[in-house]
Amino acid sequence: MSKNARFRATIAAIAALALALGVAACGGGDETTGGGGGGGGGGKAIVSNPDNGKVSLTIGSKNFTEEIVLGEIYSQALEAAGYKVKKDLNLGSETVALQALKSGTISGYPEYASTALTSFFNEDPEKVPGDAQAAYKAANADFQKEGLVAFPPTPFASANAVGTLKSTADKLGIKTVSDLTGKSQDLTLYGSPQCRQRIDCLLGLQKYYHLQFKSFTPVDIALRYSVLDKGQADLSILFTTDAQLAAQKDKYVILEDDKHVFPAGNVIFVTDPATVKQAGPDYEATITKVQQGLSIPVMQELDARVDIDQQTPEQVASDYLKESGYTD
Numbered sequence: 001m002s003k004n005a006r007f008r009a010t011i012a013a014i015a016a017l018a019l020a021l022g023v024a025a026c027g028g029g030d031e032t033t034g035g036g037g038g039g040g041g042g043g044k045a046i047v048s049n050p051d052n053g054k055v056s057l058t059i060g061s062k063n064f065t066e067e068i069v070l071g072e073i074y075s076q077a078l079e080a081a082g083y084k085v086k087k088d089l090n091l092g093s094e095t096v097a098l099q100a101l102k103s104g105t106i107s108g109y110p111e112y113a114s115t116a117l118t119s120f121f122n123e124d125p126e127k128v129p130g131d132a133q134a135a136y137k138a139a140n141a142d143f144q145k146e147g148l149v150a151f152p153p154t155p156f157a158s159a160n161a162v163g164t165l166k167s168t169a170d171k172l173g174i175k176t177v178s179d180l181t182g183k184s185q186d187l188t189l190y191g192s193p194q195c196r197q198r199i200d201c202l203l204g205l206q207k208y209y210h211l212q213f214k215s216f217t218p219v220d221i222a223l224r225y226s227v228l229d230k231g232q233a234d235l236s237i238l239f240t241t242d243a244q245l246a247a248q249k250d251k252y253v254i255l256e257d258d259k260h261v262f263p264a265g266n267v268i269f270v271t272d273p274a275t276v277k278q279a280g281p282d283y284e285a286t287i288t289k290v291q292q293g294l295s296i297p298v299m300q301e302l303d304a305r306v307d308i309d310q311q312t313p314e315q316v317a318s319d320y321l322k323e324s325g326y327t328d
Contacts, residue, residue: 044325046286052082055279060106061089062097065306065313066158066241066299070110070267072317077290080327081282089313094119101148101270107279108271113139113153114200114263116270120146126199130260132157136268143270150268151284154291156241156299159265160200161254162189163238163245165228169253176258177209180235184211190227191237193218200262201237208261225252240265240296243304267291293324 057078061071071089079085088106091097094115100106113135117123121142129135132153140150162177169175172183180187184205195201195218205211213235219227225244227233238245238254245252269287276283298320305316321327 044289045328046077046080046289046321046326048080048082049282050082052280052282053084055283056084056086057107057275057279057283058086058088058105060087060091060097060100060109062094062109062111063090063092065243065303067110068313069302069306069316072313073290073320074108074110074269074287076314076317076321077286077326078283080321081286083279083283098270101272102146107275108269110267111150111270112158112265113150113268114159114265116150116268117142118263125263126204128199128263130257130262130264132264132266135264135266139268148270148272149276150270151287152291153264153266153268154294154299156267156294156296157265158239158241158267158299159257159262160198161238161240161257161262162205162235163224163228163252163254164235166251166253168234169255174255176256177205177211177261178258179255180209180211184213186214187234188232189213189216189235189237190219190224190233191216192221195237204261208259228252241299241303243300243307246297246300246304247308267294290321290324290326293320 059071059075059078061067068089071087075085075087075089088100091100091106091109094111097106097109097111098120101109113132114125114128116139117128117135118125121139123138129138136150136153143150162180164174172179174180174183189202189205191201192198195203196216197203199207202213202216205213217227217233219233219236224236224238225242228236238252240254245254271283302316302320305311305319306313318327
């Protein structure tokens with residue numbers, strides 16, 4: 001499948017997913033996420049609200065592909081809602097991004113709930129919820145103590161996962177991590193050098209899934225797919241939103257974390273209450289609206305458009321918003 005055909009096929013799935021999520025959300029009725037007459041209104045398309053033109057926002061992001069793409073999506077969506085938007089993307093680590101927010105350099109940025117809990121609030125990774133809503137509530141409560149606030153999470157979670165070749169999965173008849181029971185002792189696993197001590201890696205697989213492997217070999221994350229390709233590893237620790245999973249979806253698979261051991265890596269947009277008040281209801285509503293189509297396959301595809309197809313994050317974000325029906 002050509003990259004353009006692949007992109008169209010993936011984006012075509014967004015509309016159905018976004019509609020389903022939107023219908024489900026209608027049952028809740030949370031006043032804090034409801035839109036006014038602008039970007040966050042009931043329809044799918046973002047409508048520009050003239051009142052938003054009085055508000056200037058600066059959207060930041062951390063310094064890797066997925067974060068920059070998300071920063072572009074949020075920036076372009078808010079601009080479509082009528083806000084004056086500046087971008088300060090590629091800031092650096094989560095520590096740098098958070099400091100930029102606290103200092104007022106940026107208005108908000110996307111962060112991973114699991115990262116926030118472990119890096120900012122010293123939560124033991126073992127205690128970080130695997131459920132997206134539980135992780136969001138915990139992180140938001142901690143952010144509020146710091147005078148900040150987080151918006152609800154994305155559907156996708158960017159997290160560690162046990163991956164393998166599709167041919168290997170088919171041969172072994174495995175779809176979930178639990179399916180490795182009785183098989184793992186004959187299989188080799190590769191992961192990052194830190195994997196032995198991480199709950200979302202070898203430690204969690206041993207402690208909660210009770211798995212033992214024929215061998216575990218540390219490897220640089222840049223080689224996490226090549227060790228599978230070369231037959232060095234039966235299993236490798238991958239990331240759920242890796243570009244390769246979209247570009248070569250018939251070659252690689254990730255096993256479902258069916259016991260929800262790995263911490264929730266869903267994205268939450270972090271900002272401050274003063275900005276929320278000044279920007280009005282369209283601020284949060286626009287961000288949560290354009291997140292609705294961001295499933296794991298969609299985020300894999302958007303990352304692939306940048307990392308593999310060499311498109312700019314700006315263009316990829318624009319295509320996502322247009323093809324999803326959020327902008328013209």
